[in-house]
Structures are given as structure tokens and as C-alpha cells.
């Protein structure tokens with residue numbers, strides 16, 4: 257699995273951080289930072305959940 | 320326009336509820352192809368969007384569905400441009416993007432986590448006061464309203480001693496059954512009040528959010544914009560969370576085994592908050608959207624200029640989102656709901672609101688393990704005719 261985040265699209269809602277703390281963080285302007293591009297196991301499930309709950313469509317993944 | 324005493328029958332479908340639920344008609348409409356017609360409180364015809372996928376499509380595409388088309392209520396002493404200025408809800412990208420990016424830094428998950436101890440303190444001090452006074456209590460004025468009000472006041476730098484007045488004004492501004500002139504007058508008073516606070520922040524920026532915005536962005540944010548931003552944050556920051564705390568508590572008390580879970584299991588609070596948000600979806604619709612070009616939604620032809628209202632509770636009770644959508648089940652993961660909206664206008668304060676709720680619900684239930692409504696369920700005073708659904712009061716005992 258590989259995660260992509262489009263920082264120009266992100267609106268900084270933080271849903272991804274709440275859903276998958278080991279995979280996503282926010283910088284000081286609240287814009288998404290990917291901590292783990294290829295999460296595994298539980299983190300992979302959490303990352304899928306995060307992609308679904310992102311309101312801006314900034315996140316995508318290749319399985 | 321309806322008078323407050325006849326509110327329920329006169330309300331448009333998308334603002335009606337049957338206690339915790341959207342009206343039964345809403346379900347039928349969701350299951351029929353195409354979109355239904357409704358009339359907004361100001362008498363404009365609109366398409367009603369009820370399905371989860373359609374809701375995400377409309378809210379998720381600000382280029383096709385503009386939030387800027389709304390005529391604003393005439394407010395004495397200001398122009399419509401001034402009124403829109405700084406009100407994120409009524410701006411489209413790129414103006415929206417620019418302003419939102421100035422604010423998001425204040426609402427990161429990390430920043431909000433740092434507020435947790437203070438939120439817990441505010442919650443505890445209100446529980447102490449309830450305990451000392453003894454039962455019965457009215458949960459709305461004693462807990463649900465003051466907790467988020469105090470939090471947003473401290474965060475923004477608004478003197479809490481002014482709360483009685485801005486509560487009264489906010490309730491009137493969001494009450495869609497009041498005459499437009501009255502809502503306009505009240506909005507003018509709110510602006511004048513906020514202008515004073517903003518001028519104070521420009522003169523001597525403090526440690527609060529207004530001060531921080533002046534220090535960090537004082538060169539790009541205009542005074543008018545800051546007044547708009549601050550007014551929006553003050554209203555959006557307490558009316559919404561206050562209603563969720565009150566009606567959310569009632570929903571939990573109606574499901575004692577689920578209340579027990581939230582009370583006893585520290586890991587249950589966060590998912591329970593998401594499920595309560597989904598199940599109750601207290602914001603009826605969000606701002607009406609205007610189609611910028613001819614298009615199609617849910618097999619319905621839409622013309623350029625048509626208005627669409629997206630029913631958040633209808634979308635959040637769609638089987639496309641969860642199984643058994645009409646059941647409250649705080650144990651399920653329901654985080655893809657649209658109760659905070661969707662797309663670029665997704666709630667800016669969501670991390671704060673989540674933190675407030677995840678702190679307040681368990682603390683309340685732990686302090687009063689025998690908490691129960693002090694009146695029959697059929698007598699509970701639900702408040703519908705407002706942008707935010709909730710309870711006028713909730714007498715409780717323990």
C-alpha cells in the first residue's frame with residue numbers, strides 16, 4: 257500500500273490524524289504530513305479509514 | 320413567516336425532526352430517484368439532497384456548487400460585502416482557501432490536545448457546581464451551554480462576562496422563524512460588539528486567538544475580515560457543541576447500556592462521539608449551495624442558478640453509510656458521517672468539538688452514575704426552528 261497526500265488540496269481538518277495517528281500528522285498550518293507512506297497491518301486499516309474520512313479528497317492510496 | 324409558537328408544522332421538511340429522527344417522509348424521499356423540492360425559510364425554492372453519496376458529491380465540489388450565492392440579511396450600517404467578509408461559510412475558493420489557511424493552524428489536532436486539561440477543568444467546575452446545588456438541574460443552562468461557551472470565549476479572548484448578551488443574540492440570529500428585520504438588527508449589534516474586541520486586539524494583541532491572528536496575520540487580514548472570522552467562530556463555536564452535549568446526553572440516557580459503556584470504558588468515548596454526531600446530525604443542512612452551471616445530481620437535472628439544500632441527518636441515516644442507520648450504536652466506527660459537513664467547508668472546529676464532547680460526556684456520566692431525565696420523554700422540549708437542532712432545556716436528576 258502506498259499513500260499519497262496532495263498538500264494543495266488539504267483543508268487541515270485533521271480527520272486523518274484522528275483516524276491514523278501513526279500514519280499522518282499536520283504541520284504548523286494544519287496541512288497534512290505523511291509519516292508512513294507504506295503502512296502495514298493495523299496502521300494500514302487505519303490509513304484506509306483516514307482516506308475515507310478526509311473531507312477534501314486530498315488523500316489517495318494505491319493498494 | 321411562522322411565529323415561534325407554531326413552529327413545527329410550518330417548518331420546511333429539511334428542518335423538521337421527530338425527536339432524534341429525521342421525519343419519516345425524508346426516508347421515502349431518499350429512496351425515490353431524483354431530488355425533491357422544498358422551500359427555504361426565506362421562501363426560495365430549492366432541491367433537497369438526502370442520499371449519502373449525493374450529499375458528498377454536492378458538498379465536495381465547491382466549483383460546481385457555490386456557497387457564495389446566498390443573499391445576506393440586510394444589516395443596518397453595513398454592506399453585503401462587509402457582511403460576507405471573513406465569513407468562511409459564505410465564501411468560495413480561492414478567497415475561501417486563503418482565509419481558511421490563515422485559521423487552520425489554530426485548530427490542529429496537536430494544538431487542541433494541548434487544551435484538553437483546561438477543557439477538563441471547565442467541565443469539572445460545572446459538575447462541582449451541579450453537585451453542590453443538588454438535584455434536580457437543567458442540563459442546558461448548567462452544563463451543555465456554559466462549557467463550550469467558556470471554552471470558545473477563552474480561546475478567542477472574548478470576556479466571559481459578556482456571555483448572557485451574546486447568547487441571546489446568537490440564539491436570535493440562528494432562529495429562522497424570527498422576522499428578517501429583527502435578525503438584521505441583532506446581527507448589527509453582534510458586529511458592533513465584535514468590532515470593539517477586534518479594535519482592542521489590534522491596539523494590544525493578547526495571548527488569545529484574536530491576538531495571535533493580529534500578530535501573525537495582521538498585515539494580510541483586514542479589520543472587517545477579522546470581525547467576520549471572530550463572529551463566525553463565536554457563534555459556530557458554542558451553539559453547535561452546546562446542542563450536541565444536551566441532545567447527546569438525552570440520547571445516551573435513552574440507551575442505558577450504551578451510556579454505561581461511555582461511562583466505564585475510557586476508549587469508548589471517541590467512537591461514541593462519532594456515532595452520536597452521525598445519529599443526531601444537529602446541523603440541519605449547512606449553507607444552501609447554488610449550482611454554477613447546468614448539471615445532474617442523483618439522476619436529477621439541475622439548472623445553473625438552482626439552489627440545493629443538503630440534509631445532513633438524512634444523509635447520515637442512509638444505509639449506504641452504515642447498517643441499521645436508525646439505531647444508535649456507540650460501539651461502531653462511524654467516522655465517515657457528514658455531520659461536520661464535507662469538502663472545503665468541513666467544520667474548522669471539528670477537532671475542538673470532538674475534544675469537548677469526548678471530555679464532557681464521560682465526565683458527566685461518571686460524576687452522576689444515576690443521572691436520569693426528570694421529566695417524561697414525551698415532555699422534552701426539542702428545538703427545531705434553528706440552524707442547529709437541539710433542546711431548549713433538559714431537567715435531570717440523580
Ligand code: HEM
Nearest residue numbers: 359360361390391392550551554555602604605606607706
Ligand atoms: C456552523 C455554523 C453555521 C451553519 C451550519 C449555518 C447554516 C445556515 C443555514 C442552513 C442557513 C439557511 C439559509 C436559507 O434557508 O436560505 C443559514 C442562514 C444564515 N446564516 Fe448561517 N450558519 C452557521 C453560522 C452562521 C454564523 C456564525 C452567521 C453570522 C455571523 C451566519 C449567518 C447567516 C445568515 C445571515 C443567514 C441568512 C441567509 C438568508 O436567510 O438569506 N450563519 N445559515
Ligand code: HEM
Nearest residue numbers: 407408555556559560563605606659660664666667668672
Ligand atoms: C458538535 C459541534 C459542531 C457541529 C455539529 C458543527 C457542524 C458544522 C458543519 C456541518 C459545517 C459545514 C457547513 C457547510 O458546509 O455549509 C461547519 C462549518 C464550520 N464550523 Fe462547525 N460544527 C461544530 C463545532 C464547531 C466549533 C466548536 C467551531 C469553532 C471553534 C466551529 C467552527 C466552524 C467554522 C468556522 C465553519 C466554517 C468552515 C468553512 O466554511 O470553511 N464548529 N460546522
Ligand code: SF4
Nearest residue numbers: 266267269270272310
Ligand atoms: S483529513 Fe484530509 S483535509 Fe483533513 S488534514 Fe487530513 S488530508 Fe488534510
